[in-house]
Amino acid sequence: MDTFTVKRLTGTVRQPADGAVVHAREVVSSEWCKLRSVRSTWWALAAAAAFNIVTATVLGIVLPRVLSARQQAAEADPVRLSLGGLHLSQVAIGVLGVLVITSEYGSGMIRATLAAVPARRLMLAAKTAVFTTAALAVGLATCFGAYLIFQAFLPAGDAMRTSLGDPGVARAVTGAGLYLAVLGLLGLGLGAVLRSGAGAISALFGLLFVPPLIMTLLPSSWQDTAGRYLPMNAAESVYIVHRQAYSLAPWTGFAVFCAYAAAALLTGFILISRRDA
Numbered sequence: 001m002d003t004f005t006v007k008r009l010t011g012t013v014r015q016p017a018d019g020a021v022v023h024a025r026e027v028v029s030s031e032w033c034k035l036r037s038v039r040s041t042w043w044a045l046a047a048a049a050a051f052n053i054v055t056a057t058v059l060g061i062v063l064p065r066v067l068s069a070r071q072q073a074a075e076a077d078p079v080r081l082s083l084g085g086l087h088l089s090q091v092a093i094g095v096l097g098v099l100v101i102t103s104e105y106g107s108g109m110i111r112a113t114l115a116a117v118p119a120r121r122l123m124l125a126a127k128t129a130v131f132t133t134a135a136l137a138v139g140l141a142t143c144f145g146a147y148l149i150f151q152a153f154l155p156a157g158d159a160m161r162t163s164l165g166d167p168g169v170a171r172a173v174t175g176a177g178l179y180l181a182v183l184g185l186l187g188l189g190l191g192a193v194l195r196s197g198a199g200a201i202s203a204l205f206g207l208l209f210v211p212p213l214i215m216t217l218l219p220s221s222w223q224d225t226a227g228r229y230l231p232m233n234a235a236e237s238v239y240i241v242h243r244q245a246y247s248l249a250p251w252t253g254f255a256v257f258c259a260y261a262a263a264a265l266l267t268g269f270i271l272i273s274r275r276d277a
Contacts, residue, residue: 083172
């Protein structure tokens with residue numbers, strides 16, 4: 001086994017060279033313990049799941065009874081209807097992403113965390129990895145569950161019935177789950193930058209919802225060219241089946257949205273080692 005030598009007054013002590021790997025594993029384990037031991041984590045994940053599943057169930061029961069056959073046939077994207085709960089579950093996941101980091105700054109626990117893990121970027125990387133795993137698991141499971149439940153409640157032969165094998169359907173449902181996870185990472189990145197729960201939550205949803213509103217006041221040529229690169233508009237393209245006019249291709253739009261999250265996280269990684277706790 002490769003070793004490195006640590007010199008002490010009493011002599012020479014040999015330690016395994018993979019100690020850094022062991023240490024990283026311990027930090028990840030610690031962050032996972034913190035994430036699952038906080039009640040707000042379970043409330044947020046349960047809310048995200050409930051919003052997706054309950055909304056899909058209600059829409060699957062109600063829509064076939066209130067829409068005529070012509071209206072159902074005219075519905076361009078029934079898959080998007082099954083994911084109607086996404087508009088609410090994104091709030092729960094986004095807030096959770098912010099709280100993963102800001103709750104420690106608000107309570108002062110961050111001092112104990114950094115005392116135990118002086119490598120601040122390692123700590124933030126562990127938080128990011130743990131949160132990503134949880135958000136991906138819940139996002140993908142509940143989005144597929146919502147789609148399947150919506151389809152299960154539709155009567156046989158209904159014009160809105162689709163299957164995962166239809167073009168673009170599996171990609172849209174998968175994209176919805178991925179969107180939730182990346183949205184949470186965007187919140188985590190903003191939380192690491194601002195270190196304030198209220199400020200980061202305001203920044204997150206301001207970034208998502210305000211630019212599209214401002215864009216509607218601008219000339220249509222601006223909306224067609226620049227509007228599709230806004231965070232919400234770019235992300236939307238990955239969880240709809242039928243591409244809209246002037247929108248980005250599904251995975252291109254998702255890549256643009258990932259770039260926003262990556263920029264926020266990168267800024268957080270840079271600042272976390274340059275500021276006092």
